[in-house]
Amino acid sequence: MSVSIDITGLAPERIRVVPSPLAEMGMALHALSEPAHHPGLQGWTTSVSTRLDPCLADRLCEADFLWRTTFSDVFTPAAGIAGRRTLPGATLTEELDLLDKLSDEQFVDAALEFTCQSTYASRTVDRLADPRTRERALDLAATRGVQQVRFTQRLLDDPPAIRTWFRELLMECDEAFFSDVWARVQHQLAADARHKTELLRRKGLREALGAVSTAVSLDETGRTISVDKITQGFAETGDGYLVLIPTSLGWPHLWVLHRAGWQPSIMYPISSPGLSAPPSVEQLTLRMSALAHPVRMRLCRHLARGSYTTSELSDAHGMSAPEISRHLSVLKKAGLITTRRHGRYMQHQLDLSVVSRLGGDFIEGVLR
Incomplete structure (x- = not known):
């Protein structure tokens, strides 16, 4: 999945690396709601x-x-401007x-993304005018509580009022905590943007x-970028950026x-406390x-304690x-065991460093 x-026909000068204070504020709000x-x-x-007040x-x-659960596209409005060549x-x-x-319509469509997952990439209805879509949005909001329903109803009934309210909310957040965050990170982000831009210029997009x-790669033809995600x-x-x-x-x-009709964008972390790869x-x-099979689980119990040959494992497990x-082939293909020659024999052992990272790898994968 990805x-x-x-990017067919995309000229190098239409690839831009640009920090975004609004996108960074969105990430700050997400971190506060999901620490x-x-x-x-x-x-x-x-x-x-x-x-916080x-x-x-x-x-x-x-x-x-x-x-909280979905980083809304309202935090990257430049991507929605007509022509798809506006930068943050x-x-x-x-x-x-x-x-x-x-x-x-664009604002409401992006704001109600959590109710429209199945139509995110190919919007076919006007969410302000279509009664069934409005009803569906309210039904999904109801699963998150009365407060959510009230807000969604206000958003659908009076988008300009909510937009004004939202702007004022973000300005208050800026005064309360984000201006300090941005002052601390903006130079780091700008330096990373310059570095990536120089890589683009000197060594190319790949x-x-x-x-x-x-997790981001360019195919052999140079026409498709793939982002490895679940x-x-x-x-x-x-003809955009x-x-x-x-x-x-x-x-x-x-x-x-x-999002359909918006400028494609990738927001990436510049540092990671986890694995580099x-x-x-x-x-x-x-x-x-590989680990879901009961026989392979029992094999792992042996292989975690030391190195064993196929014959030894055969005797131990009947x-x-x-x-x-x-079974060893499946574990090896998954990168969970190592094999080394000891004299005339091949010995297998569980790679504890890989197995110990599985929990973190899983969390990183589903949150990516």
Whole structure:
């Protein structure tokens, strides 16, 4: 599974690496609402949460669906501007001005993303005018509580009022905590953007994407970018831009904007407290499937304690050597065991370092 971006005909000068204060604010709000996703930010999230004004905290709860489970596209308004060649603003105010340029339908469509997962990439209805879609949005909001229903109803009934409310909310967040965050990280983000831009210029897109994340790759034809995620999606740059947005607060998330009609964008973390090269979704699936079989689980109990030959494992488990070999082959293909020659014999052992990382690999994979 992956999200693919068709970049056929995309000229190098239409690939931009640009920090975004509004996108970084979205990540900050997400970290505050889901601190378990960002253990490396625990000190910061605890500090901000404890000193946050109660009234502001209540208002944040009203709209937290915009950043709690899904990073809403309202935090990247430049991508929705007609022509698909608008870049993120240099300041939060500039980006909020871009947000004001989106139509009410665009704003509502992006804000209600959590109710429209199946139609995210190919919108076919006007969410403000279609009664069935409105009803569906309210039904899904109801599963999250009365407060969520009230907010969704207000959003559908009076988008301009909610847009004004949302802008004021973000400005209050900026004053309360985000201006300090941005002052701390903006130079780091700008430096990373310059580095990736230089890689693009000197070594090409493939090298630059590899530096963005090991989960991002360019196919052999140079026409399709694939982002390894436990989801599927498709976008195309057409005659617009591809924008890469660095974030200091984003790990482990690797976010891809592939909304129909919007400029494709990839927001990537510039640092990671985890592995430098986490396994792909395919590798993770192989490892978890390999360990799901009861015989292979019992083999792992032996192999975790030392090195054994196929014959020794066959005797210990009362199985034929070919049967043991087949199970060992599955474990080896998944990268869970190592094999080394000892004299005339081949010995197998569980790779404890790989197995010990499975929990973290799984969390990184599903949150990516």
